[in-house]
Amino acid sequence: MKLQHNISLKPYHNFACDEKTQFFTTIKRQDEIINVANWSKENKKPFLILGAGTNVLFTQNFEGLIAKMEIVGIKKLEELATEVFLEVGAGENWHHFVMYCIQKGWGGIENLSLIPGTVGASPIQNIGAYGVEVANCIHSVNAYDTQSNTWINFNKAACLFDYRTSLFKQTNNRYIIHTVTFKLQKQASIKTDYGVIREVLHDKNIKHPSISDISNAIIQIRSQKLPNPKLLPNAGSFFKNPCITKLQYEILKAKFPELIAHPISDESYKVAAGWLIAACDWKGVTHGQVGCYENQALIIINYGTNSGNEIFVFSEAIKKLIHEKFGITLETEVNVL
Template identity: 45%
Template sequence: MHIQPEVSLKPHNTFGIDVKAQQFVEVHQLSDLQTLLKEQQQNPTPLLILGGGSNVLFTRDFEGLVAKIKLKGIRLLREDDSNVWLEAAAGEVWHDLVMHCVQKGYGGIENLSLIPGTVGAAPMQNIGAYGVEIKQVLETVQAVERSTGVLKVFTNEECKFGYRESVFKNIYKDQFVITGITLKLSKKPTFNTSYGAIQEVLQTNQVKELSIQAISDAVCQIRSSKLPDPAKIGNAGSFFKNPTIPFTQFEQLKQAFPHIVGYPVANSQVKVPAGWLIEQSGWKGKRFGHIGVHSRQALVLVNYGGGEGSQIRQLSADIQQSVLQKFGIAIQPEINII
């Protein structure tokens, strides 16, 4: 490992925020990570674990050590007539893993195509899109405990997955470093095409025979049409979670806002698209100097170049306040703000 002083984090976060890490290191081996954590215990300094940087907003320089996880590897553990068990290291690019599975004919994560970030971040917030969440196919998470350097294995149940939630974001926050995951995927997949515009795109593409490749292509097409490419415009995808509210509150809102959109979920709750709430509050396409709200998707806050993280944080707070005043609904960031 080579620890570097005073490194710009601009190339390491998809918002493209130009802040510095006091120290920076890339971790390519599990043993290096364990060594690093042991040294941290002996000489405690602030430590930030970074994956693809696609779910983080830096608002200041980081006074400590930033460790970028670069653990690599995808391997088949076992298989039977119906399923395969696949292990993927935390530093793999998530979309690359999806493409690997699509090409091999392993079904289960094709709806999660083109989600930015690394494999290690996927279970952290239970990534999901177009009717699928990673918890539906995840068997185990491998993670190193920061305080001991010991590698532990968490079952799906032990991860306590929720909507963009897991134990790694709450009760075990900053206590473990995810090093890999194991997925159970299907050789005889059931196709999920009911969410969003997937069916419409499949018809437009004149797909005659449904396949995981066709679904992945459709999802990529939809995401590319709605979401800006971080390589061109700094962003971290969806900035806010979709809030859930009681059915009774939704019915009251429907009287005042007849066109409000909502999807029934468990326990008499309704999930309301945060993008719709933000758009109806007048934010879509608004630009404020170097930052703004994307013109095609109100969920996405953008850095046009030269913007500061503190400005984006303030914009997000203004949006939250605006939505709360108009609809009485509190929306929360799904981005990690540092």
């Protein structure tokens, strides 16, 4: 295993701060996953697998080994009359994989177009957008268990997928994901539940959209709505949308009639975290070189600091504010290290 020493993490994550890692390597083959786990045990130092670094915030130097996942490859395992099974390397770029599937006419993940990051990270927080979660299309996940030193093939149920979480997120770095197997549909059912998708299709006069039309609409919406991380470093939504009880919702709605929330069961509601922050007048607010994006308060932007901790302190200030005003505790979606 080739190790580099004392490496700046600036080029390897979206927030582009200048924290350093003591050791750095890349993983290009399956056996290198085992090398990383063994090195960590032998040297009694932590390791961290990094994908594209679009959902992490380093608040201090990493005193261990960071291994960038670069295992690529898309393998067709089986093609049936209505569905196809694909095994994909953890280091594949997510959006390229989506484009590959659309080109082949295999549907299911088109609503997840243009989400940044790698395929291997997609099950970790069960990425989702525009009414679809990746869990809908995952058949299984192959990962190395760094506790038992064995390879495990997790079927979908074993992955414990839920809103922006999974077994892999909850067990904090225990498993290193090697490949993800997807089950995609040859006759996909199109999902246009979101009004904004229907509006774009209507504007283009598309009455019977294909998966390609849906993908193009979503690319258009996301490109207009989200800040470009290369120009305005950010990690997408910084917080999850909090879930509250129906009673909490009714009390809040009476006090704040404009509250944006939608029911997720008979007893609970999911509240738009971006609305909560904007309702505290923090949309576009900056402290030093960190701020909330002017068009979407849920996105925290690094306007020039090299300190991840400055971003973290800003995010904690938002949490405090929301708790004081609404009695809601925001949960961080970004992986803070």
